[in-house]
Amino acid sequence: MERNTVIEKLRTLDPDDVVELDSCAEQVVTDSRAAARSAVTLWAGSDEALKEKARYLLVNVEDIAIVPLLEAPNHPEADERAWLIRTVADAVADLRRKAASKLKAILDDETIVPGADDEDSTEEPAPLHRVCDEAYLAMRQLLHLDETEREFNANASAFSALTFEERDTHIQSARQSRAWTNLIDDEEWDEEEE
Amino acid sequence: MADKDKKPPERKHAALSRHNPQCLNAKFERRLIVIAQGLQFQNKDHERKAQGLEKRDPKFAARIRADMVPHCLAKKKLVDRPPTDHGNGHFTAEYTNCNQHVKYRIEVVTKKDLFKKYLQDPKAHVVYEGHARWGRGPCFGDNTGPGEQWERGYRPTKDDGLFRMGFQFIGVPVLDIIHYKYLTSAAEATANVKGKRRLLLNPAGASRKSLKTYTLKELVEAQKRLQEWMEQGCQSASYKAWKAKHPTADWRFSFGGLSHVSDSKPDDLYKYIRNRQPSNPSAKFWGYEKRIQLNVKFKNQKTGKVRYYVHKTSQGKVATCPMPYILLYANWNGTDVTPMDIGATDLKCRVFCHFGCSTERRNWRILQFTPTIKKWKQEKGPQFAYFTTDTAYADKTRYWLINMLKYNKRSDGMYLKRCLKYTIVQTNRKLRNGPDKRKYQVCRRI
Numbered sequence: 001m002e003r004n005t006v007i008e009k010l011r012t013l014d015p016d017d018v019v020e021l022d023s024c025a026e027q028v029v030t031d032s033r034a035a036a037r038s039a040v041t042l043w044a045g046s047d048e049a050l051k052e053k054a055r056y057l058l059v060n061v062e063d064i065a066i067v068p069l070l071e072a073p074n075h076p077e078a079d080e081r082a083w084l085i086r087t088v089a090d091a092v093a094d095l096r097r098k099a100a101s102k103l104k105a106i107l108d109d110e111t112i113v114p115g116a117d118d119e120d121s122t123e124e125p126a127p128l129h130r131v132c133d134e135a136y137l138a139m140r141q142l143l144h145l146d147e148t149e150r151e152f153n154a155n156a157s158a159f160s161a162l163t164f165e166e167r168d169t170h171i172q173s174a175r176q177s178r179a180w181t182n183l184i185d186d187e188e189w190d191e192e193e194e
Numbered sequence: 195m196a197d198k199d200k201k202p203p204e205r206k207h208a209a210l211s212r213h214n215p216q217c218l219n220a221k222f223e224r225r226l227i228v229i230a231q232g233l234q235f236q237n238k239d240h241e242r243k244a245q246g247l248e249k250r251d252p253k254f255a256a257r258i259r260a261d262m263v264p265h266c267l268a269k270k271k272l273v274d275r276p277p278t279d280h281g282n283g284h285f286t287a288e289y290t291n292c293n294q295h296v297k298y299r300i301e302v303v304t305k306k307d308l309f310k311k312y313l314q315d316p317k318a319h320v321v322y323e324g325h326a327r328w329g330r331g332p333c334f335g336d337n338t339g340p341g342e343q344w345e346r347g348y349r350p351t352k353d354d355g356l357f358r359m360g361f362q363f364i365g366v367p368v369l370d371i372i373h374y375k376y377l378t379s380a381a382e383a384t385a386n387v388k389g390k391r392r393l394l395l396n397p398a399g400a401s402r403k404s405l406k407t408y409t410l411k412e413l414v415e416a417q418k419r420l421q422e423w424m425e426q427g428c429q430s431a432s433y434k435a436w437k438a439k440h441p442t443a444d445w446r447f448s449f450g451g452l453s454h455v456s457d458s459k460p461d462d463l464y465k466y467i468r469n470r471q472p473s474n475p476s477a478k479f480w481g482y483e484k485r486i487q488l489n490v491k492f493k494n495q496k497t498g499k500v501r502y503y504v505h506k507t508s509q510g511k512v513a514t515c516p517m518p519y520i521l522l523y524a525n526w527n528g529t530d531v532t533p534m535d536i537g538a539t540d541l542k543c544r545v546f547c548h549f550g551c552s553t554e555r556r557n558w559r560i561l562q563f564t565p566t567i568k569k570w571k572q573e574k575g576p577q578f579a580y581f582t583t584d585t586a587y588a589d590k591t592r593y594w595l596i597n598m599l600k601y602n603k604r605s606d607g608m609y610l611k612r613c614l615k616y617t618i619v620q621t622n623r624k625l626r627n628g629p630d631k632r633k634y635q636v637c638r639r640i
Contacts, residue, residue, distance in 0.1 A: 016270070018620060019602070114500035124328075124397075124551055126585035128489050128502060150554070153583045157555060158399025160584075163487045164504070164512045 001027045036061055036068040043080075044072060059087055063095050099142060100183045106135045107171060110164075127160040136171045143179045222290065222297045223606035226317050227595065229263050229302045230309040232324015232550070233335040233343060233354075235588055236283050237262045237302065263323075264300045266592045272599045283336075294605040294613065300595070305353040306334040306534055312543060319545035323591040326550025328366045329394045329557060330524045331359040331536070340375035350531040359536035359548075359557050359564075360524040361394035363387045365482060368417045368518045371466050372458045379469045381521040383407040383478035391563065396519065398555060400484050407478035408518075410464055416483060416518035417460035423515040427488050427505045436490070436503045483516035526560050541566040545614065547580040549590050554581035578614055593621045 001009075001024070009024050036058065043054035058065040069088050075081050109131035137156050140147070147155065159167060174180060231237065240262050247255040260269050264277045264287035277287040283304035290297045303309065309332065312318040322332045327344070335343030335354035342348050347355015363381050371378060381387050388402065395402065408416075427433060464470060471477040490503040505513045527537030541564065548557055558581050561567050567579075582590065597620040598613065605613030 018597075018600070018624075112502045112504070114502075124585060127397075128504075154398065154555060157397075157552060157584060161397035161399045161484070163485055163514045165514070166485075 001031050033068050036065045040068045040072045063091050066091050103135050103139050104184055107132050133167055139174060222295050224297050227300045227319045228312040229591060230320060230322045231302060231304045233333045234338045235324045236304050238283060261592055263302055263591060270596055289599055293602040296606050298599060306357055307353050309357060310534060310539055314540050314542050316542045318543045320543045321547040321591055323549045323588060326553055326556055327356060328396050329360045329364050330356050332357045342376050344374040345376035345378050346530055351534055356531060357534050358529045358531055359526045359560055361560060362392040362525045363521045364524040365395040365519040366522050368413055368463055368520055369458060372462045377466055377468045379523045380467050380479040381523060387480050387521055394556060404482040405480060408481045409476055409478055410470055413481055413518050413520055414460045414463050420515050420517055480521040482519050485514040486517045487512050487514045536564050545578045549582055549586055551586045552584055554583050590625060593624045597621055
């Protein structure tokens with residue numbers, strides 16, 4: 001789907017028309033991965049010269065290659081299978097670094113996120129959230145891969161029940177954690193290189 | 195053949211299906227969805243709110259009316275004929291979805307005995323929308339003013355009060371008791387509250403280490419300090435300056451927010467603790483304190499934008515004050531409202547959704563202990579239960595219902611699971627991406 005078509009669709013579609021919006025989203029996903037999928041097909045073929053060029057392209061399209069590679073059938077050759085998983089892992093790690101970089105920028109944003117319109121109708125109004133609080137929770141999702149969904153929900157609720165000052169303490173200690181500094185250091189190192 | 199391999203024929207549009215002869219001839223599953231509206235979230239309350247807003251904000255008033263269940267279905271053309279009002283908060287609607295091969299009947303009820311009846315009905319999908327009462331369980335009644343309906347109820351074994359499904363001891367703000375003015379039983383200092391699977395502290399993250407025993411007088415004093423601190427906040431120069439700019443702002447807590455604090459008298463606590471010992475004023479009860487901050491919410495009536503004033507000290511730090519909580523008896527089995535508790539209910543309904551606030555944390559674990567749920571799990575039967583992960587608003591029920599009725603593939607019999615999966619994904623998407631960008635989710639836990 002072309003860029004202009006997407007814009008036009010978004011302009012005309014009813015926001016409640018979930019079916020159309022879903023099909024639009026599906027189309028965008030299919031189109032954006034189409035080229036990488038073709039490259040994966042060539043990589044899986046027998047032409048060595050094409051295979052090499054396809055590999056080069058797939059490494060360089062970064063995150064766009066992740067899903068097409070993951071959906072590719074198992075390659076008969078061991079070195080290609082190893083290359084595939086290395087490429088995917090590298091692309092995912094790269095994406096994590098990019099997300100971390102964005103998070104780092106908004107961890108200082110103390111603007112309060114506006115609450116819901118009908119807050120009066122709840123027994124216990126939702127705790128106020130600042131942009132940095134949401135960033136902290138996103139940071140948890142990014143770093144604590146050992147946390148189950150239920151544990152994350154419990155921790156997020158506990159964090160939300162804290163006062164701003166208490167939350168700031170958590171954010172501060174998370175920023176000094178090794179997992180975070182490693183991720184950020186990598187990112188800064190990459191920037192310096194550029 | 196595997197479930198996913200079966201591709202039922204799709205038809206384009208299922209609305210107005212009674213005119214479709216194919217629909218009439220097909221053998222459709224009859225599905226009953228029961229929306230149990232708890233205390234304070236009933237259609238008549240929404241209607242009252244809409245009437246109050248009629249002049250000030252007519253658009254919002256119209257939105258409230260259109261969003262009521264089952265009226266919201268008519269707006270989306272998901273009814274075969276206009277919904278019927280049977281009086282006393284009882285509404286019905288019907289919808290036939292040819293693609294799903296299902297004839298839906300939607301019932302809105304507001305009584306506790308009906309809620310229990312449908313929980314035991316194997317054909318029903320029961321959705322409770324209302325207060326979680328800090329985890330004590332669904333709560334029913336017509337009168338939203340102070341009174342017993344907020345706890346035990348005036349007719350506890352019939353139609354009002356709590357349907358208990360909570361932990362044995364639950365931490366509830368003192369403010370909740372003195373604001374809603376209900377009789378309750380607090381956990382005496384001799385009670386073993388720290389045992390496994392016994393205790394639920396509110397809000398999330400309250401520490402067990404903070405549990406202490408207090409005399410009622412100490413709790414009353416702590417509550418007085420909190421209310422005085424709030425009043426002082428209202429007198430502060432910075433608040434007055436801010437208020438001058440935003441005259442329609444009203445007070446809000448950061449959590450535990452009961453907006454009518456000014457009507458609440460801390461000394462009333464003595465009256466409402468049923469098991470207090472008047473002859474022994476030094477008798478102690480379990481409780482704890484959790485610091486809160488004060489925030490003032492302001493909504494610009496023209497733009498609809500919401501802004502907050504966060505009360506700060508003269509040093510520029512966010513001001514906080516401890517809020518007292520008291521542990522109440524809130525068991526789910528053999529309670530003072532038996533048989534209106536989950537222990538005395540043979541939960542047979544096909545789907546149960548508890549859409550109160552943070553019910554995943556507050557009620558999911560309890561439901562795991564009940565014999566009927568254990569049976570569900572052992573038999574790996576076709577039953578499903580869903581909970582919420584955060585403060586819940588009325589819209590999730592609407593989204594849930596609309597998405598379930600909208601689903602355009604077969605959902606009868608064994609296909610129900612697929613339909614529910616679609617419903618939950620779409621509901622969460624809508625909550626997250628809708629105009630209010632809700633943080634919480636509806637999640638499946640059984």
